[in-house]
Amino acid sequence: MSSFEEAETEETVTCLHLTFYHPGQGEKMMFRCLDFCRRQQLRADDMAKFGRDSSLCRYSLVDTRVSRIQFSLQFYRRLHSSEYAFEIKNLSKKTKLTVNQTELGYLNKIDLPWKCIICFGDYQILAEIQEGEAVDYFETHLHLAEAPILQERCLPSLQPIPENGISPSFPLGQGKSPTEIDENEL
Numbered sequence: 001m002s003s004f005e006e007a008e009t010e011e012t013v014t015c016l017h018l019t020f021y022h023p024g025q026g027e028k029m030m031f032r033c034l035d036f037c038r039r040q041q042l043r044a045d046d047m048a049k050f051g052r053d054s055s056l057c058r059y060s061l062v063d064t065r066v067s068r069i070q071f072s073l074q075f076y077r078r079l080h081s082s083e084y085a086f087e088i089k090n091l092s093k094k095t096k097l098t099v100n101q102t103e104l105g106y107l108n109k110i111d112l113p114w115k116c117i118i119c120f121g122d123y124q125i126l127a128e129i130q131e132g133e134a135v136d137y138f139e140t141h142l143h144l145a146e147a148p149i150l151q152e153r154c155l156p157s158l159q160p161i162p163e164n165g166i167s168p169s170f171p172l173g174q175g176k177s178p179t180e181i182d183e184n185e186l
Contacts, residue, residue, distance in 0.1 A: 013139050014084050014132035015039065016048075016073065021124040021145040022063075031144060033060040039139045048073040048140065051091070059142075065121055067092035073112065075138045084138075086112040086129065095120050117149055124149040 020031055033054065042048060042058075053068040054060040061070070069091040077084050089109035090097040097104045098119045104110065118125040126149045132138070 011134045012132040013041075013134045013137065014075070015130040015139040015141055016086060017126075017128040017130060017141050017143065019126040019128075019143040019145050019149060021126075021147070021149045022122055023148070024122070025144070028063065030061050030063040030066075032062055034142050036142050036144050039141045041137050041139050042075070043137050044075050044135065046075075048075075049091070059140075061123075066123075067095060070095070070120060071097055071118075077135075084131070086127075088112045088118065092120070119150075 020034070022028070022030055025031055046058075048059065049057040049069050049072045050059045050061065051057040051069040051071075052061055052063060052066040056069055071091055072089050074087045074089070075084065076087060087109050088097075088099060088104070088111075090104040090106055093106045099110060100113065100116045102110060112127060112129065114129045116127050118127055124145075126145070
């Protein structure tokens with residue numbers, strides 16, 4: 001047997017990609033304490049905290065309008081499953097946090113969708129989960145966006161799109177309702 005065949009199987013690591021945007025980032029430099037150059041490894045039981053207090057938060061934002069601890073992300077394994085996920089919790093008493101269209105007040109928490117936009121104040125953060133198998137740790141990879149994320153990326157539309165891919169020319173609320181058509185009638 002070769003050493004290749006005897007080598008341990010390499011684990012893939014769950015990675016949370018976070019892309020940050022703020023309209024004043026050029027002149028205010030609020031992201032100067034974040035490391036955008038490399039992936040960072042965190043233990044599975046570590047809570048990733050974001051806020052302005054660098055002694056409490058692993059990811060510090062240099063902005064007096066940001067709470068000392070704005071929000072946290074917790075890595076966990078779903079009950080009765082081998083899937084891993086992240087939970088986001090709003091830790092700011094003053095600022096609401098939105099995850100896609102879900103608004104979180106102080107101490108509210110939800111599961112982080114595999115791709116979503118997190119907003120508070122003028123901050124926009126695109127979060128994307130890259131799945132892995134490692135149990136003991138996960139990674140974060142931070143990116144900086146040049147343009148607003150809400151305009152740059154499109155989240156799933158709330159309007160239904162017909163199977164033929166052609167949107168109706170009339171708005172759905174004008175007395176006409178969609179009708180189901182057999183695909184053989186087209």
